[in-house]
Amino acid sequence: MSATAPLTPGHFHGGIHMPDHKAESTTQPVAAVKIPPRLVLPLQQHIGAPAKAMVSVGEHVLKGQLIAAASGRVSAPIHAPTSGVIAEISDHLVPHSSGLSASCITIDTDGRDEWAELPPPIDDFASTDKAVLIERIREAGIVGLGGATFPSSIKMEARNNSIDTLIINAAECEPYITCDDMLMREQAEQIVSGIHIIRHILGVKRCLIGIEDNKPEAIKSMRAAVAAASLQNTGVVSVPTLYPSGGERQLTLLLTGKEVPSHGIPANIGIVCHNVGTVYAIADAVLKGRPLISRIVTLTGEGVAQPQNVYSLIGTSAGELIAQAGGYTEKANQLICGGPMMGFSMPTDEVPVTKAVNCLLVASEQDCPPPEPATACIRCGKCAEACPAQLLPQQLYWHSRSRNFDKAQDYHLFDCIECGCCSHVCPSHIQLVHYYRFAKTQIWSKEKEKSKADHARQRHEARVARLERIAAERKARMRKKKAALKSKKGGGESAKKAAIAAAVKRAAAKKSAAKAATNSTQGATE
Amino acid sequence: MQFSTYSSPHTGHSENVTLVMAQVLLAMVPGVIAMTWYFGWGVVINILLASATAVAAEAGFLKLRKRPIAPVIMDLSAIVTAVLFAVSIPPLLPWWLTVGGMLFAIIVVKQLYGGLGFNPFNPAMAAYVLLLISYPSEMTQWLPPRELSTHSLDFLTSLGVIFSNALPQGVNWDALTMATPLDEMRTQLDMGKMISEIRLSPIWGDYGGLGTEWVANWFLLGGLFLLWRRIITWHIPLSMIGAILIMATAWWLAEPEANPFPAFHLFSGGVIIGAFFIATDPVTTVTTKKGQLIFGALIGVLVYSIRSWGGYPDAVAFAVLLMNMAAPTIGYYTQPRIYGEQESKGGKDGI
Numbered sequence: 001m002s003a004t005a006p007l008t009p010g011h012f013h014g015g016i017h018m019p020d021h022k023a024e025s026t027t028q029p030v031a032a033v034k035i036p037p038r039l040v041l042p043l044q045q046h047i048g049a050p051a052k053a054m055v056s057v058g059e060h061v062l063k064g065q066l067i068a069a070a071s072g073r074v075s076a077p078i079h080a081p082t083s084g085v086i087a088e089i090s091d092h093l094v095p096h097s098s099g100l101s102a103s104c105i106t107i108d109t110d111g112r113d114e115w116a117e118l119p120p121p122i123d124d125f126a127s128t129d130k131a132v133l134i135e136r137i138r139e140a141g142i143v144g145l146g147g148a149t150f151p152s153s154i155k156m157e158a159r160n161n162s163i164d165t166l167i168i169n170a171a172e173c174e175p176y177i178t179c180d181d182m183l184m185r186e187q188a189e190q191i192v193s194g195i196h197i198i199r200h201i202l203g204v205k206r207c208l209i210g211i212e213d214n215k216p217e218a219i220k221s222m223r224a225a226v227a228a229a230s231l232q233n234t235g236v237v238s239v240p241t242l243y244p245s246g247g248e249r250q251l252t253l254l255l256t257g258k259e260v261p262s263h264g265i266p267a268n269i270g271i272v273c274h275n276v277g278t279v280y281a282i283a284d285a286v287l288k289g290r291p292l293i294s295r296i297v298t299l300t301g302e303g304v305a306q307p308q309n310v311y312s313l314i315g316t317s318a319g320e321l322i323a324q325a326g327g328y329t330e331k332a333n334q335l336i337c338g339g340p341m342m343g344f345s346m347p348t349d350e351v352p353v354t355k356a357v358n359c360l361l362v363a364s365e366q367d368c369p370p371p372e373p374a375t376a377c378i379r380c381g382k383c384a385e386a387c388p389a390q391l392l393p394q395q396l397y398w399h400s401r402s403r404n405f406d407k408a409q410d411y412h413l414f415d416c417i418e419c420g421c422c423s424h425v426c427p428s429h430i431q432l433v434h435y436y437r438f439a440k441t442q443i444w445s446k447e448k449e450k451s452k453a454d455h456a457r458q459r460h461e462a463r464v465a466r467l468e469r470i471a472a473e474r475k476a477r478m479r480k481k482k483a484a485l486k487s488k489k490g491g492g493e494s495a496k497k498a499a500i501a502a503a504v505k506r507a508a509a510k511k512s513a514a515k516a517a518t519n520s521t522q523g524a525t526e
Numbered sequence: 527m528q529f530s531t532y533s534s535p536h537t538g539h540s541e542n543v544t545l546v547m548a549q550v551l552l553a554m555v556p557g558v559i560a561m562t563w564y565f566g567w568g569v570v571i572n573i574l575l576a577s578a579t580a581v582a583a584e585a586g587f588l589k590l591r592k593r594p595i596a597p598v599i600m601d602l603s604a605i606v607t608a609v610l611f612a613v614s615i616p617p618l619l620p621w622w623l624t625v626g627g628m629l630f631a632i633i634v635v636k637q638l639y640g641g642l643g644f645n646p647f648n649p650a651m652a653a654y655v656l657l658l659i660s661y662p663s664e665m666t667q668w669l670p671p672r673e674l675s676t677h678s679l680d681f682l683t684s685l686g687v688i689f690s691n692a693l694p695q696g697v698n699w700d701a702l703t704m705a706t707p708l709d710e711m712r713t714q715l716d717m718g719k720m721i722s723e724i725r726l727s728p729i730w731g732d733y734g735g736l737g738t739e740w741v742a743n744w745f746l747l748g749g750l751f752l753l754w755r756r757i758i759t760w761h762i763p764l765s766m767i768g769a770i771l772i773m774a775t776a777w778w779l780a781e782p783e784a785n786p787f788p789a790f791h792l793f794s795g796g797v798i799i800g801a802f803f804i805a806t807d808p809v810t811t812v813t814t815k816k817g818q819l820i821f822g823a824l825i826g827v828l829v830y831s832i833r834s835w836g837g838y839p840d841a842v843a844f845a846v847l848l849m850n851m852a853a854p855t856i857g858y859y860t861q862p863r864i865y866g867e868q869e870s871k872g873g874k875d876g877i
Contacts, residue, residue: 348527375598379811395813
């Protein structure tokens with residue numbers, strides 16, 4: 001059965017086959033790690049506005065307590081992963097491709113792991129109002145755990161029943177990463193509960209769970225759980241192992257035969273896609289009232305002594321986790337947050353695990369060789385053959401390199417998902433994705449500048465208009481006065497006298513009014 | 527602990543240019559051996575001379591440009607250019623023409639445009655055309671295949687002819703050389719002869735020129751090797767050969783005594799090597815698949831047209847160069863539909 005090629009309704013263009021290196025980290029069950037002395041929680045662990053700190057230094061917090069609130073609709077709150085004392089709220093190195101620091105809350109843990117009072121479990125979710133469930137998911141700080149970290153509750157909001165299919169992304173196509181695989185092997189039941197909840201909220205008719213066929217155990221366990229829960233119209237689909245089948249757009253095409261519109265989202269074609277880890281976290285939030293404070297992280301690569309998966313508290317430093325996995329081997333050369341294709345390398349292990357970090361790959365030079373010097377592009381087109389977005393990477397490279405950004409956009413630069421296939425197959429060893437990121441950021445910053453300049457120009461124009469208006473008004477007033485004076489010239493002296501008399505009268509009235517006022521206040525104070 | 531940081535992806539690269547070029551060279555070996563067998567040692571001498579010139583010219587010019595030399599020489603692209611050029615020229619071409627052609631190819635056509643990847647024209651073909659136009663008589667002095675040759679020249683004698691024009695005792699150029707089959711066909715047709723009459727001459731093989739048909743067969747084998755290795759795709763060879771076949775068949779069917787039969791067009795001159803090795807040069811072709819079909823087909827149309835109604839018996843070099851010029855435009859207007867794009871659209875205004 002498993003030997004037959006799996007049939008999927010669609011297939012995406014290009015993609016690459018490579019050694020998956022999944023076996024190394026799946027030999028033992030997901031391990032719990034001991035609570036580290038310190039947790040560092042970045043205020044921005046999601047797409048959108050950073051969370052706002054709700055605690056102050058020195059304050060004692062309990063496990064699961066809200067420590068930073070969402071600011072705005074596209075944002076997510078952050079909770080204390082364990083009990084302890086807020087040590088500082090300051091900038092700290094965060095796992096981000098920029099290698100920059102960002103605002104973080106640091107907790108000195110007390111080791112007691114004391115829970116705060118959690119919101120009550122919602123066992124009977126099927127008869128609970130959808131808005132309540134969505135609010136619960138929002139308050140639990142759940143974001144897409146596949147790496148995109150988009151606040152999950154937003155994907156749940158009503159779309160006039162236009163959604164008919166729920167896709168669970170469990171493809172896990174990047175080499176080395178196995179956290180979703182292990183989660184499915186061990187927690188299939190709760191994942192299915194999570195699917196139940198999401199289906200109830202979205203009111204969808206069918207659900208497709210896409211898993212790459214290099215994870216037979218996960219497929220088996222998920223099929224068993226789906227059967228046990230007798231979920232209707234739910235398919236566990238084994239998709240061919242071909243990177244990047246776990247890309248949202250690629251998986252959607254594989255499972256449904258439909259393409260997500262170029263500048264759109266899956267919801268445009270009636271589909272909502274959630275990562276399997278997110279589904280598990282949603283079940284946690286609804287059924288147990290628990291916020292998102294931990295996740296499974298794969299520790300792997302030739303640079304780790306005992307490759308494995310661990311339940312890590314959010315905020316645990318990479319170094320701490322690797323120490324618990326037997327520490328580094330001599331071969332450790334690179335520390336990559338994420339997988340080898342799309343992950344980014346960090347200069348030090350003093351970075352915290354965030355909601356987005358699914359894997360810490362400590363790569364040897366065999367795992368991830370240092371880049372070789374690039375030679376000239378010979379336009380062989382291997383990149384275009386590998387591109388899952390059907391772009392022409394060689395043209396994007398050509399125009400990005402020559403800073404011809406309009407042309408790059410003509411060739412659909414922003415449809416690039418940065419999967420790295422083009423770079424992997426490039427015979428000239430050009431770091432193609434690097435050029436696309438450069439071009440994208442250049443365009444973004446130009447747009448930002450332009451909107452700033454537009455804003456400044458608008459303000460300037462408004463000011464000029466205002467000054468002109470004031471000047472015109474003054475002129476008009478003067479003209480009026482002049483005209484009035486002119487017309488009254490006939491009355492002449494008498495008019496002037498009348499005006500003076502009126503002024504004197506006004507002054508006298510004012511004086512007496514003031515006097516009356518002071519008298520009355522004196523009276524009140526006595 | 528400190529780690530090295532690089533940009534993703536981190537998996538290294540699965541291919542490299544040197545390997546690509548080396549496979550192209552390997553694919554040319556059978557054709558080169560066949561050519562040497564039929565036309566003598568001059569072929570090998572030309573390849574060696576052209577390669578040495580190409581490498582020296584590239585190294586020298588890179589030095590002038592203050593660019594690293596070793597990685598560029600190591601990509602083997604200059605040698606591929608040299609071999610393609612060497613198998614296009616007559617086997618006993620005087621050495622200074624070979625050297626001059628290669629200097630032009632590498633310095634003017636390749637390096638002055640910025641080196642590998644930046645040249646709009648195929649360097650080997652540009653050099654060939656330069657020589658063909660400037661030295662038409664030298665460039666058309668081909669040798670007869672071994673079955674028809676009265677004087678077989680050994681390696682040293684060939685060397686002597688090429689480098690000092692020293693013909694062996696009692697041999698003159700007219701006795702040594704012969705027109706190419708395509709040239710012969712053209713001349714005879716111009717004289718008003720019928721195909722059946724012309725075919726009586728011993729210079730024909732089973733379906734192409736004697737000898738040349740087997741050289742073409744072996745280059746075809748190399749071309750299939752490149753297809754199998756996925757160095758090239760089928761688009762350009764198929765559309766180019768297809769276009770020639772369609773045109774040749776149409777005219778042949780209309781007037782079989784005045785037009786050579788279709789296979790003759792494919793196996794007598796440069797069509798096979800052109801379709802698999804020259805028109806497919808990635809740098810100077812279109813990179814879109816749809817564009818490659820157009821590019822190849824138009825080369826085919828040009829080859830047949832120039833051969834039938836133009837001024838040259840073979841026309842692969844001219845056709846390729848003309849289409850090299852059109853390649854960027856074809857590419858722009860044949861962009862593939864991208865993932866999620868609603869309707870396919872061609873290029874936009876303003877190239």
